[in-house]
Amino acid sequence: xxxxxxxxxxxxxxxxxxxxxxxxxxxxxxxxxxxxxxxxxxxxxxxxxxxxxxxxxxxxxxxxxxxxxxxxxxxxxxxxxxxxxxxxxxxxxxxxxxxxxxxxxxxxxxxxxxxxxxxxxxxxxxxxxxxxxxxxxxxxxxxxxxxxxxxxxxxxxxxxxxxxxxxxxxxxxxxxxxxxxxxxxxxxxxxxxxxxxxxxxxxxxxxxxxxxxxxxxxxxxxxxxxxxxx
Numbered sequence: 001x002x003x004x005x006x007x008x009x010x011x012x013x014x015x016x017x018x019x020x021x022x023x024x025x026x027x028x029x030x031x032x033x034x035x036x037x038x039x040x041x042x043x044x045x046x047x048x049x050x051x052x053x054x055x056x057x058x059x060x061x062x063x064x065x066x067x068x069x070x071x072x073x074x075x076x077x078x079x080x081x082x083x084x085x086x087x088x089x090x091x092x093x094x095x096x097x098x099x100x101x102x103x104x105x106x107x108x109x110x111x112x113x114x115x116x117x118x119x120x121x122x123x124x125x126x127x128x129x130x131x132x133x134x135x136x137x138x139x140x141x142x143x144x145x146x147x148x149x150x151x152x153x154x155x156x157x158x159x160x161x162x163x164x165x166x167x168x169x170x171x172x173x174x175x176x177x178x179x180x181x182x183x184x185x186x187x188x189x190x191x192x193x194x195x196x197x198x199x200x201x202x203x204x205x206x207x208x209x210x211x212x213x214x215x216x217x218x219x220x221x222x223x224x225x226x227x228x229x230x
Contacts, residue, residue, distance in 0.1 A: 029172045036165035043158035046072040047116070047128070051108040058095075058102045063088040065098065074111075074121060075130045078155035086147035094143055130157045 045051070050073045057066045067082040086094045124131055133156040140149045182189050186196050193204035201208045 025172075029169045032165045032167070033169040036162055036169065039158055039161040039165055042072050042077070043075060043128070043162055046075055046077075046158060047111070049108060049110050052106070054100075054105040054107070056100050056102050056105070060091060061088070063091045063094075065094070067100075072158065074119070075125055075128055075158055076132065076155050077158050077161065078153060080151065080153040083150045084142055084147060085150075086143055090143055090146055094147065097143070129159055133157060133160070 042051075051071065053070045055068045058064075059066065063086045065082075065084040067084075069078070069080040069082070071078045071080070084094070122130065135154045136152070138151045140151075141147065142149045179189055181187075182192055186199075187193065188195055188202040188205060188207060190207050191202065191205040193202050195202060
């Protein structure tokens with residue numbers, strides 16, 4: 001597998017005749033396929049291992065703590081923010097009562113069979129297709145009322161991300177298969193019209209064969225050997 005930058009470089013260098021737009025579509029297709037596979041693996045993994053990633057920032061001069069969470073659990077993916085605002089004079093007291101310090105934390109843990117049976121879940125979630133998604137916001141007091149806590153959370157099912165990222169590579173694959181089928185049966189690569197009676201141009205859509213590249217149509221020939229009507 002190539003990295004995103006190397007893959008983009010190969011697309012732009014090796015497919016210059018197709019133009020930058022075509023190269024960007026190819027790069028986006030590979031990127032979507034990578035994200036689709038990643039979302040699928042995380043979807044399956046979330047039923048056996050809970051993954052939690054947390055980043056904590058302290059803004060001491062403002063008296064603020066900002067915490068960002070990313071979590072996957074039982075087929076759901078969630079992103080949350082946790083903002084704490086206290087008066088600068090009470091910052092030291094907040095630091096003494098805080099359970100964390102600035103940094104990146106990964107506190108995921110495996111889920112055993114007993115926990116899966118005890119956790120209340122809907123039937124759809126148990127079969128891998130949770131349907132809950134939304135956004136929530138909650139505000140509370142901190143340090144006995146002198147501070148303020150704001151929690152925001154958004155969540156969505158992982159199967160939705162898998163399906164969403166699969167749209168572009170699936171459409172590209174279907175298009176390639178349709179093009180090969182039309183080329184094999186002597187049909188126009190654009191509209192599918194039978195070209196056995198007029199092999200040099202399509203009377204239906206007007207697309208012409210690019211005779212500067214090839215004079216004889218071969219099975220599986222690329223769309224680039226055809227050009228639109230001028």
